[in-house]
Amino acid sequence: MKSSATRPSKSRRRRAFSRGDRVTLGIFVGIPTFFHLVLVWIPAILTIVLSFTYWTGINFGDIKWAGVANYDNIFTKTPQFYEALRNNVIWLLWFGFIATPAGVLLAYQIDRKIRGHQAYQSIYYLPVILSLAVTGIIWNFMLRPDGFVNGVLGRDIDEAISFFGNYDINIYVIMVMASWRHIGYIMLLYLAGLKAIDPTLREAAAIDGATEWATFRKVILPAMRPVNIIVIVITIIESLRAFDMVYVIYGTSAGLPILGILVFQNIAGEGASMKGAAYAVILFVLSIGPIIAYLRQQFRADVS
Amino acid sequence: MSAENSKVPESGRGFTVNRRELLVGAAGVAGAGALFAACGGGDKVVGPLTFGARTVDESPTKQLKALVAAYEAKTGNTVTYNATESNAFQNNLSQYLQGTPDDAFQWMAGYRMQFFAEQGLLVDLSDVWDKIGDQYSESYKIASTGLDGKQYFIPQSWYPWGLHFRKSMLADLGIDPDGIYNWDDFLKMLDGMKKKGLVGFAAGDKGGWEAMGTFDIINARVNGYQYHVDLLAGREKWTDPRTAKVFEYWEQLVPYMNDNVLDLEWDGAMQLLLQKKAGAMLMGSWFGGNFKEQSDADYEDLWIIPFPEINPEHKRDTIDAPIDGFCAAKNGTNNDGGKDFLAFAGDMEGVQAMLDTGVPMTSANKGQDTSAYDAFQTQQLAVMAEAKYVTQFLDRDTRPDFAGPVVGPAIQSWFKNPKDVNKILESLQEQWDALPPL
Numbered sequence: 001m002k003s004s005a006t007r008p009s010k011s012r013r014r015r016a017f018s019r020g021d022r023v024t025l026g027i028f029v030g031i032p033t034f035f036h037l038v039l040v041w042i043p044a045i046l047t048i049v050l051s052f053t054y055w056t057g058i059n060f061g062d063i064k065w066a067g068v069a070n071y072d073n074i075f076t077k078t079p080q081f082y083e084a085l086r087n088n089v090i091w092l093l094w095f096g097f098i099a100t101p102a103g104v105l106l107a108y109q110i111d112r113k114i115r116g117h118q119a120y121q122s123i124y125y126l127p128v129i130l131s132l133a134v135t136g137i138i139w140n141f142m143l144r145p146d147g148f149v150n151g152v153l154g155r156d157i158d159e160a161i162s163f164f165g166n167y168d169i170n171i172y173v174i175m176v177m178a179s180w181r182h183i184g185y186i187m188l189l190y191l192a193g194l195k196a197i198d199p200t201l202r203e204a205a206a207i208d209g210a211t212e213w214a215t216f217r218k219v220i221l222p223a224m225r226p227v228n229i230i231v232i233v234i235t236i237i238e239s240l241r242a243f244d245m246v247y248v249i250y251g252t253s254a255g256l257p258i259l260g261i262l263v264f265q266n267i268a269g270e271g272a273s274m275k276g277a278a279y280a281v282i283l284f285v286l287s288i289g290p291i292i293a294y295l296r297q298q299f300r301a302d303v304s
Numbered sequence: 305m306s307a308e309n310s311k312v313p314e315s316g317r318g319f320t321v322n323r324r325e326l327l328v329g330a331a332g333v334a335g336a337g338a339l340f341a342a343c344g345g346g347d348k349v350v351g352p353l354t355f356g357a358r359t360v361d362e363s364p365t366k367q368l369k370a371l372v373a374a375y376e377a378k379t380g381n382t383v384t385y386n387a388t389e390s391n392a393f394q395n396n397l398s399q400y401l402q403g404t405p406d407d408a409f410q411w412m413a414g415y416r417m418q419f420f421a422e423q424g425l426l427v428d429l430s431d432v433w434d435k436i437g438d439q440y441s442e443s444y445k446i447a448s449t450g451l452d453g454k455q456y457f458i459p460q461s462w463y464p465w466g467l468h469f470r471k472s473m474l475a476d477l478g479i480d481p482d483g484i485y486n487w488d489d490f491l492k493m494l495d496g497m498k499k500k501g502l503v504g505f506a507a508g509d510k511g512g513w514e515a516m517g518t519f520d521i522i523n524a525r526v527n528g529y530q531y532h533v534d535l536l537a538g539r540e541k542w543t544d545p546r547t548a549k550v551f552e553y554w555e556q557l558v559p560y561m562n563d564n565v566l567d568l569e570w571d572g573a574m575q576l577l578l579q580k581k582a583g584a585m586l587m588g589s590w591f592g593g594n595f596k597e598q599s600d601a602d603y604e605d606l607w608i609i610p611f612p613e614i615n616p617e618h619k620r621d622t623i624d625a626p627i628d629g630f631c632a633a634k635n636g637t638n639n640d641g642g643k644d645f646l647a648f649a650g651d652m653e654g655v656q657a658m659l660d661t662g663v664p665m666t667s668a669n670k671g672q673d674t675s676a677y678d679a680f681q682t683q684q685l686a687v688m689a690e691a692k693y694v695t696q697f698l699d700r701d702t703r704p705d706f707a708g709p710v711v712g713p714a715i716q717s718w719f720k721n722p723k724d725v726n727k728i729l730e731s732l733q734e735q736w737d738a739l740p741p742l
Contacts, residue, residue: 165567253512254713
């Protein structure tokens with residue numbers, strides 16, 4: 001957005017604002033900016049500063065400079081960090097290659113008004129109205145050792161299928177749970193975009209003899225660029241900030257380490273240390289890096 | 305059901321008990337006497353206060369509500385009862401105490417209390433101890449004392465960590481509980497259970513803390529009390545071959561455990577015992593109430609013995625016996641009220657109100673008539689009496705930034721692959737060395 005405004009290619013910039021306009025704009029931009037700074041950026045910067053200190057989080061007088069000790073601890077001494085990183089990467093890949101494409105595909109099918117499309121739409125959208133925490137509670141009820149699935153299979157606690165306790169599969173169990181909600185979310189976003197596409201585009205493609213797949217790839221997908229950006233950014237953010245569902249099932253124990261849990265585990269409760277802040281900074285850098293890069297590239301492409 | 309609550313950490317947050325229910329209860333207990341006491345008594349009026357319970361389970365809630373009701377009846381003062389699920393309460397405690405906490409709240413003795421006392425977040429209860437201190441033995445006073453020599457804690461109850469089983473199941477095997485003295489006796493019993501197609505040793509470690517008790521006791525049995533305490537204080541090394549030895553013994557128990565240790569929390573393991581699917585379980589005796597909820601017959605079948613001897617040099621001389629109780633929060637709006645309530649809770653009168661609910665409790669108060677103990681409680685006392693050294697529990701005996709975030713996950717990864725023991729111990733030592741200086 002910034003880059004398009006600074007380019008002198010259009011004459012839009014020359015338009016003068018009246019005094020009243022400026023005051024209105026000042027208020028509309030100023031108030032949100034103020035709250036954004038106070039509630040988001042100042043805490044974020046403080047977190048970054050604190051991640052270089054030792055502190056239990058209670059008395060300001062106890063803050064001690066630690067240099068990069070917290071980061072050194074995380075990168076070289078904490079095996080959990082790499083397990084968490086691995087799990088977040090699996091999460092991202094799963095969302096990127098399975099859940100998100102599935103959502104897009106569903107949206108496309110429903111938009112083509114296949115039979116019963118309204119029923120499908122409701123069914124897939126239903127989980128989205130639930131918070132991730134509630135989703136976790138529902139699935140926990142289904143899959144825990146004394147839960148619904150083991151009950152139906154007639155397995156007692158001692159011979160129950162271990163969905164959450166088997167560390168070889170539990171990340172995939174969680175992925176199925178998370179996808180249950182994510183697919184519907186992406187579907188809805190995409191569907192809204194598809195509805196806005198001019199039907200004449202499709203007609204033109206059909207007249208030119210394009211196949212369904214070619215129409216989707218060459219006509220629909222490019223026309224959907226703004227939505228695509230949103231979908232990709234959401235997929236990355238959802239994968240990295242994952243927390244609620246895992247917390248509902250495992251608490252802060254290491255049952256399924258992911259970065260969000262490690263932040264909380266090290267900063268909440270009695271064991272608070274600024275190692276948690278360092279985890280938060282790592283997560284911040286991981287999330288913001290790819291997103292800024294992607295957005296910049298996209299907006300540059302838009303302008304040219 | 306209690307099992308429900310602990311499976312869903314968020315569900316209990318902010319759960320508030322209906323006021324009317326409490327008041328009706330209070331009126332039922334003491335009726336008009338309450339008003340009289342409030343007007344005529346010599347006590348200063350302290351005003352309404354709030355109390356934070358760190359449980360939403362059925363039995364302890366019944367106990368605490370009875371305590372609150374008795375206090376209200378006696379003083380005419382009103383108490384708002386707030387309950388939070390225990391894991392959530394623990395995770396939020398720092399923030400809670402710095403924000404607008406309840407005037408009095410449930411907490412634990414030892415290091416975990418001292419830490420918050422050091423930060424100036426707890427009310428000095430020394431004058432309460434002057435009043436009721438003679439009802440407690442010296443060891444409880446020590447456990448209630450902060451690093452500055454003042455008291456910040458009022459004990460409520462204690463419970464031993466021991467080997468729990470059902471008498472009837474042992475009788476089926478023809479084994480006399482008193483005959484299980486050492487490691488070999490113990491393995492023989494587990495073998496018998498296994499041959500009957502049962503789980504020998506029920507274990508759960510999904511919460512990440514449950515198995516710490518097993519580490520504590522095997523370490524104390526193999527290497528002795530002093531080594532255990534020194535290890536947790538950082539004076540001995542996790543990489544020491546003696547520490548590895550603990551896991552050698554522990555690994556011998558793995559074949560007798562349920563397969564889904566990492567999928568069960570403590571109450572899941574308890575269910576195995578309750579449903580007669582498992583022969584034995586190492587746990588704190590607090591869960592007697594859960595057995596009693598099921599039926600009196602189940603409760604009467606429950607038994608405890610000390611964890612078996614491994615190294616004859618150390619016999620069965622050490623036990624984990626944590627003390628639970630209450631603190632008053634400095635940032636509460638009514639510190640005097642909090643203190644007044646805790647003075648009542650620590651006094652035999654308050655203890656009696658909790659005992660009268662019929663929920664089993666081994667009180668820290670000397671005034672509880674131990675001759676009125678039921679058989680299971682008497683046995684808990686016997687188990688305690690055999691021990692020369694009392695420890696609290698791993699997560700109460702070592703640094704909090706080490707126990708939860710480091711030891712918990714390490715033990716879980718050991719369950720995942722016991723062969724990794726040396727790697728895990730090296731990592732533990734490395735992470736201990738990397739802790740911030742105190």
